[in-house]
Amino acid sequence: MTQLIMVVNGPNLGRLGVREPDVYGHQDLAELRRLCTQWGGELGVDVDVRQTDDEAEMIGWMHEAVDDNTPVVMNPAAFTHYSYGLADAAHMVTDAGLPLMEVHISNPSARDAFRKHSVISPVATGTITGLGFFGYRLALEAVAHLLES
Ligand code: DQA
Secondary structure, X not given: OOOEEEEEEOOOHHHOOOOOHHHHOOOOHHHHHHHHHHHHHHHOOEEEEXXXXXXXXXXXXXXXXXXXXXXXXXXXXXXXXXXXXXXXXXXXXXXXXXXXXXXXXXXXXXXXXHHHOOOOHHHOOEEEEOOOXXXXXXXXXXXXXXXXX
């Protein structure tokens, strides 16, 4: 069976393409989904790209990842900076021995003060920031590499 990777995106990322295009680019979520599917195909994995504005839903997806043994690529968006609930859920994923890569399209450290702190980074396997959509490709590659080794 082909390995599945869950690619989860947090609040306001459904507005990619229209939201601050100078920061997040002109490509929308549908394009991100298409690219991740293409990159997954190149890496020999299936990807399931999701987006929610709902913290509880995103936490539920982490429980699902643990129960189904599914590695995660996560852009927690604004949850990055304050959601201890999501951090605890992400911790359960890595505690289960599953890779969880944190991705940010922009470089939050170079932006507003409140973006400089991530509550997800301490529990993530690794973090990729500032590379646009390409960061998701690197994160998928990292997960595929970790699963091989
Ligand atoms: C983001 C950075 C966050 O600070 C912000 O709240 C987002 C997107 C990024 O991808 O660069 O919504 O995670």
